[in-house]
Amino acid sequence: MAQPYDRVFNFSAGPCCLPVEVLEEARDDLLSYKGLGLSVMEMSHRSKPFEAIVQNAEADLRALLGVPEGYKVLFLQGGASLQFTMIPMSFLPAGGSADYVLTGAWGKKAIEGAKRIGTVNTIYDAKPSNYDHAPKLASLNYTDGAAYVHFTSNETIQGVDFFEDPAGDRDYVCDASSNILSRPMDVSQYAMLYAGAQKNMGPAGVVVVIVREEFLARAPESTHPMLDYRLQVENGSLYNTPPCWSIYVCGLVYKWLLRTGGLAERAKINERKAKVLYDAIEASGGFFKPHAKPENRSWMNVTFTLPSDDLTAAFLAEAKGHGMLELKGHRSVGGCRASVYNAFPEDGCRALADFMAAFAAKNG
């Protein structure tokens, strides 16, 4: 089915496709935002209109996720990757330790960041089965006195999702970069959540941090200014010049999610979209092999392999010819990865599933 503006089906893991309605709105605002005679890109971040953009984005994000009282919301820079350093700098005290649950490539990077600051207990490592699953959080052997527990709710490269919120009184810190806003979450169960915008929220350049005030109070007073969560809170995410355009587009995406039924509706759509692809994998009689175990198969990143490198190359080339781009898997997993975040159209999942069936029939 033809896509608006002849757009391709973009299966990129991020940055990735944005809702067409949001792109249209941004386009319409580009030369003169709300008739003010200038674009958001040209506007002072200290101006009233921009302050309203940040405040509305925060309010809409709070509404979408049901962020409870007692949590701060920040729009920061440095990507999710800087959080790998900022978190231990602020919350891993000298002489203490933190628990990390390792289910894939991004969790590994989080651990590398934390190890430069202090003691890390890797309390679970899914390496023996090549990171194809996530453990049940309640089954883990936590370290007494650990400052926090870090996990990656969806491993983007492996396509592995926990599909659960933590429960209990430990301080869970979660990298939700690749599944935030894909379904409802119980924010009250987390000490902190963070997510780079460039998958489910907007353009690259901003990372959203949602942090419980009591947890925040543990951060030291004397961190470097730009790395100081408290200072960022005091300044309402405007300590320095923020990524204005990215925050503005995130705000448009939040409004799009709210008016299309919020996260409960989004979850239904995402589950349906992913099912189309996993069903196509299963229906291929072993031609396509899923990477993740059934209970952890991500709705956002569908990872699978083909029988050989030559067939993978042919599959990718033919898919491209059909307007389906960015299906190559990450080199650590190989094969293919179809990233189908919130804004990815259902038609695209059906088109890929049909193409997979035809390719398997021809080459299987």
Ligand SMILES: Cc1ncc(COP(=O)(O)O)c(C=O)c1O
């Ligand atoms: C789960 C996860 N965490 C962290 C990152 C790193 O994000 P950034 O490039 O914004 O630093 C990514 C990027 O793809 C990711 O998927």
